[in-house]
Structures are given as C-alpha cells and as structure tokens.
Amino acid sequence: MDNLVDIDEEGSRPKLSVNSTPYQTQECVLYGSIFAKNIPDLERRLAGLCDPGSEEFSEHEMSFSLRTSGAMDVKTDIKLRRRFRTEYQIQNYWQLRYIGVPEPDQKCPTIVRKEISSLVHSQDMMTYAKALGLRMDYEYITQGKLWTKGNIKILHSTLTRTLRAGTYDSNSLKSMSDSALVEISISLPESAEYLPAAKSLRDFADQLMPLVHMEKVDYWKKMFSTPAAPTRRQ
Amino acid sequence: MGVTWVFEAEQTAKSVERILESIGAELRGQFLVDVTTYNPPTPSPEFSSNVVMHHSKCPQSTFSICPKETFKKSPKAVCDRGFDLILGKLNNGLVVDNAGKIEINGNEYNLHTDWTIRVGTATQGTAVKGVVVEVEYDPSVIVVQCREMMVEFVKQVFNKYYDNQPEIFIITENPEKYSPLDTMWQYLLIATKLRKKT
Numbered sequence: 001m002d003n004l005v006d007i008d009e010e011g012s013r014p015k016l017s018v019n020s021t022p023y024q025t026q027e028c029v030l031y032g033s034i035f036a037k038n039i040p041d042l043e044r045r046l047a048g049l050c051d052p053g054s055e056e057f058s059e060h061e062m063s064f065s066l067r068t069s070g071a072m073d074v075k076t077d078i079k080l081r082r083r084f085r086t087e088y089q090i091q092n093y094w095q096l097r098y099i100g101v102p103e104p105d106q107k108c109p110t111i112v113r114k115e116i117s118s119l120v121h122s123q124d125m126m127t128y129a130k131a132l133g134l135r136m137d138y139e140y141i142t143q144g145k146l147w148t149k150g151n152i153k154i155l156h157s158t159l160t161r162t163l164r165a166g167t168y169d170s171n172s173l174k175s176m177s178d179s180a181l182v183e184i185s186i187s188l189p190e191s192a193e194y195l196p197a198a199k200s201l202r203d204f205a206d207q208l209m210p211l212v213h214m215e216k217v218d219y220w221k222k223m224f225s226t227p228a229a230p231t232r233r234q
Numbered sequence: 235m236g237v238t239w240v241f242e243a244e245q246t247a248k249s250v251e252r253i254l255e256s257i258g259a260e261l262r263g264q265f266l267v268d269v270t271t272y273n274p275p276t277p278s279p280e281f282s283s284n285v286v287m288h289h290s291k292c293p294q295s296t297f298s299i300c301p302k303e304t305f306k307k308s309p310k311a312v313c314d315r316g317f318d319l320i321l322g323k324l325n326n327g328l329v330v331d332n333a334g335k336i337e338i339n340g341n342e343y344n345l346h347t348d349w350t351i352r353v354g355t356a357t358q359g360t361a362v363k364g365v366v367v368e369v370e371y372d373p374s375v376i377v378v379q380c381r382e383m384m385v386e387f388v389k390q391v392f393n394k395y396y397d398n399q400p401e402i403f404i405i406t407e408n409p410e411k412y413s414p415l416d417t418m419w420q421y422l423l424i425a426t427k428l429r430k431k432t
Contacts, residue, residue: 023315127309
C-alpha cells in the first residue's frame with residue numbers, strides 16, 4: 001500500500017489567498033484548432049500525456065451581455081456563459097460565468113483573465129436571465145472530451161449551432177466547421193502570481209505541437225473594436 | 235427543511251421567546267436573514283428589480299427573486315455564493331440599495347424536535363422595524379399535508395396571527411413540494427412591508 005500516490009497533497013496545492021473565495025479565480029488559457037478527422041491522433045497524444053481517463057461532455061453554452069436601461073450610453077462588455085448538459089435532461093442547473101477582460105500583459109505567454117463562476121438553479125432560466133437585464137448574443141452546443149494533467153485542463157470539442165432557436169434535437173443542429181476547438185487552461189487563486197503557471201501551460205501546449213498549434217488568441221481586440229467602428233462613421 | 239410560515243408579530247421578541255420557553259422550547263442558537271434589493275439605474279417596465287436574500291439555515295446559498303405580482307410569475311433562482319460576486323459585475327444594470335437592506339436576526343428555538351421556531355428583530359440600518367417569527371415544521375415538505383396543523387399550532391401557541399396565513403397555504407390545492415425559495419418569498423413580502431413602516 002506504500003506505493004499508492006496521495007492525490008490530495010494538501011501542501012503542494014496552491015493555497016487560496018485570504019480575501020478570495022473559491023468562486024473567484026483567474027485563469028490562464030490557450031486556444032487552438034484541429035481538423036475533426038485528426039481528433040483520434042490528438043486523443044492518443046493526450047492519453048499518453050495526461051492523467052488516466054477522460055470525461056465526455058455535451059453542453060449548451062450561451063453568451064450574454066448586460067443591456068442597461070440607459071440604452072446607448074455605455075455598452076457593458078460583461079460576458080456570461082451558461083452551460084448545461086443536454087444528455088441528462090437536467091436542464092435547470094446552469095453554470096453562470098463571468099469572464100473578465102484579459103490582462104494586457106505582453107510578456108505573459110498565455111491569456112490571463114479573471115473569472116467568477118456560480119451554480120444556479122432556476123425553473124425558467126431564460127426568463128430569469130432576462131429579468132437580470134441580460135440579453136443573449138450567441139449560443140452554441142459543444143461536444144467533446146475533458147482531460148486533466150495535474151491542474152491543467154484540456155478540452156477539445158466540436159461546435160454545432162442550432163438552425164431553429166430553442167430546439168436542440170439532432171435534426172436542427174448544424175456543424176459550425178470541420179475543425180474542433182482545443183482549449184487548455186489553468187485555474188489559479190484570484191491574486192496569485194500567474195507567470196509560473198502560464199509558463200508551465202505554454203510548455204505543456206508545446207508538447208502537442210505538430211498536431212495542434214496552441215495560441216494566445218487576442219480575441220478581445222476584435223471584440224472591442226467592432227462595436228465602436230460603425231458609430232464613428234456616422 | 236420543511237414547510238415554513240413566516241409572519242410579523244405585534245409584540246416584542248422577548249415576549250414571543252417567553253411564550254416559547256413556557257411551552258418547552260429549547261434555545262438552539264442564532265439565525266440571520268438578510269434581504270437586499272438591486273434596482274435598475276432608471277426605472278422602466280422592461281427591467282425589474284432583483285431581491286437577493288440569504289438565510290443562515292442555508293449558509294452557502296443565495297436566493298434571488300425578481301418580484302412580480304405573484305410568486306409563480308416571479309423569475310427566481312437558487313445560486314451559490316459566487317452569484318453575489320457576479321452581481322457586483324452587473325452594477326451597470328443593477329444597483330445595490332444598501333439603505334433599504336433589511337436584516338432579521340435573533341434566536342432559533344427547537345420544540346419537540348419537529349418544530350423549529352425563529353424569532354428575530356428586523357432592522358433597516360439602525361432602525362428597528364419589527365419582530366418576525368418563522369415557524370418551520372421539519373418532517374414534511376408537502377404544504378397540504380401540514381397546513382391545518384400549522385394553523386392550529388400558531389393558534390394554540392400565540393392565540394393570534396393564525397388568520398394571517400401565507401399565500402402558499404391558501405393557493406395550494408395539490409400536494410406540491412415546498413422549497414426554501416417559498417420561505418424566502420415570505421421574507422421578501424414582509425421586508426417590503428417593513429420598509430414602508432416608520
């Protein structure tokens with residue numbers, strides 16, 4: 001029994017700082033993409049690199065932003081995502097996620113952003129979200145697998161969208177592309193030093209190299225420049 | 235967690251506690267309920283307020299209700315405490331009304347194991363607004379099963395208040411399940427009433 005590895009090595013895990021809660025974290029993220037037909041190769045690679053076992057998931061994700069009653073003045077760029085597992089028919093449990101604006105750190109090899117997550121149960125989540133002042137921007141359905149290696153989380157999923165809003169059966173789902181999205185991330189306590197974790201995430205990402213090229217996608221530049229552009233032209 | 239009846243008492247918390255002790259209730263500890271309203275910056279029919287509540291009985295949960303005319307019509311949710319942090323990020327659309335925050339705290343009593351009675355003083359800031367009593371019958375979550383007995387209980391113990399039954403006792407016809415959100419709705423209505431009181 002001595003050769004058993006203690007999985008919860010309390011001492012080695014980074015402690016949460018005093019004034020942070022487990023709900024509020026910061027995460028280092030990298031994105032990449034792979035042709036769907038090459039996923040088996042990636043899975044073999046991950047099976048060799050990662051902790052044994054993987055978890056399949058199928059989730060519905062919606063992105064919301066806050067529309068204030070003062071209509072035009074400030075457009076809040078708060079994004080909230082809700083996930084649910086379509087396969088279990090337990091559709092009343094939602095993960096509510098606030099994803100902050102990434103840190104403008106050029107030196108850091110990964111995206112770093114604040115994140116708050118909460119589990120919400122509501123009989124009618126759509127009505128509730130509307131009552132909060134949230135309006136949906138876009139939605140999609142993900143299907144894929146989750147792997148872990150220590151505190152690194154690896155997700156690969158194919159994205160589909162529905163042709164008819166509100167219906168999510170296989171007839172109305174349409175694939176978004178012939179590629180799959182790969183996302184690797186580390187969750188850290190809110191005020192922890194993120195650079196060492198970001199570096200170890202980058203090192204891990206490089207091991208997937210010939211198959212997937214993991215990038216620090218600066219998606220936020222696009223996100224913030226587009227809404228402002230049309231107003232300037234007027 | 236069982237069927238619960240929350241009502242405002244027209245007597246001091248001390249006198250309610252004395253009645254409870256005289257019938258053999260045991261002091262179990264303290265309890266705390268808070269009711270905070272988040273309002274849209276400018277009132278409009280499209281955006282409603284959101285009432286966020288906590289109860290020390292469910293310390294890791296946040297209850298959120300957007301009050302409409304009835305409980306059934308009100309959008310509502312039970313969340314973990316992370317929700318409070320997300321609400322802070324939504325402050326462009328929902329502004330916290332700290333001045334209107336109602337806190338109810340007091341003692342929790344246990345009577346013959348099955349009954350839990352909480353007697354609390356409601357305060358808004360530093361102003362005392364009233365006394366709130368919560369009677370909980372633990373063994374059942376079906377309203378129609380125990381409402382008659384609960385009415386009798388309140389009648390026996392206090393000899394008043396029993397006419398002032400909560401909405402859920404009156405409207406429920408079928409054996410429906412009672413949930414902590416139903417309790418929080420009662421607190422919400424009482425807090426709204428207490429705020430108007432001077």
